[in-house]
Amino acid sequence: MRGHKKASVFHSGGSKEEEMGKGKTWSYKNCRIVEGLKPESEHFQYFFVVSEKGEKKCNYCVWIDDDHLSRFGRSEEFEEIASSLREEWMKWVRKKIDEGDFRNRVLKLEKGGQKEIDLGDMEKKLKPQ
Secondary structure, three states: OOOEOOOOOOOOOOOHHHHHHHHHHHOOOOOOEEEEEEEOOOOOOEEEEEEEEEEEEEEEEEEOOHHHHHHHHHOEEEEHHHHHHHHHHHHHHHHHHHOOOOOOOEEEEOOOEEEEEHHHHHHHHHHHO
């Protein structure tokens, strides 16, 4: 364990949206967004679960490499980091919704900058052949 102060906002078990049910909830256009830190994660992972008419559309995620965390503040304070960057990430989520891009996406922040990754592509690479 690396000593990060983990988010304790959510309970464990169940789906990501159930886990995040105690997170922040907001609406944009016809979508309901539940957001928050991944419970009990040792790495920085912030999720936006997007639903429309009660049906999950996609997950948008922000991951920050461990080596890059200190750039955003004290690396062990996940909630402090999330709070300071939340507005920027909300703009990214609204842009994705405006574009009709409901693929599961990761915005990965790393030393070389930031990049968007399609989670579907990642899952294909991670599954054994």
